[in-house]
Amino acid sequence: MPDFPISYWLGFALIIWLLFDLIRGVAYIWHPYSRSEEPFMYWFTMLIWGLVAASCFAFPYWPFV
Numbered sequence: 001m002p003d004f005p006i007s008y009w010l011g012f013a014l015i016i017w018l019l020f021d022l023i024r025g026v027a028y029i030w031h032p033y034s035r036s037e038e039p040f041m042y043w044f045t046m047l048i049w050g051l052v053a054a055s056c057f058a059f060p061y062w063p064f065v
Contacts, residue, residue: 011056018049 021027025035027045035042 005059007056007059011053014049014053014056018046018053021046021049 025042026032027035027042027049029045029048033041033045
């Protein structure tokens, strides 16, 4: 098993969650947003979770950590 930082594992988990939400068509922040009923908020939620997932991979390289 690779020796990745814990933030990488969290990032992998969030990406799997994003893919799951992409297939289902429902994303959550504070309540569910359906792709068919509220497309803007759905994609905005997906963007937010994508940025959070990306930050997990950048975290070990932040200069102030």
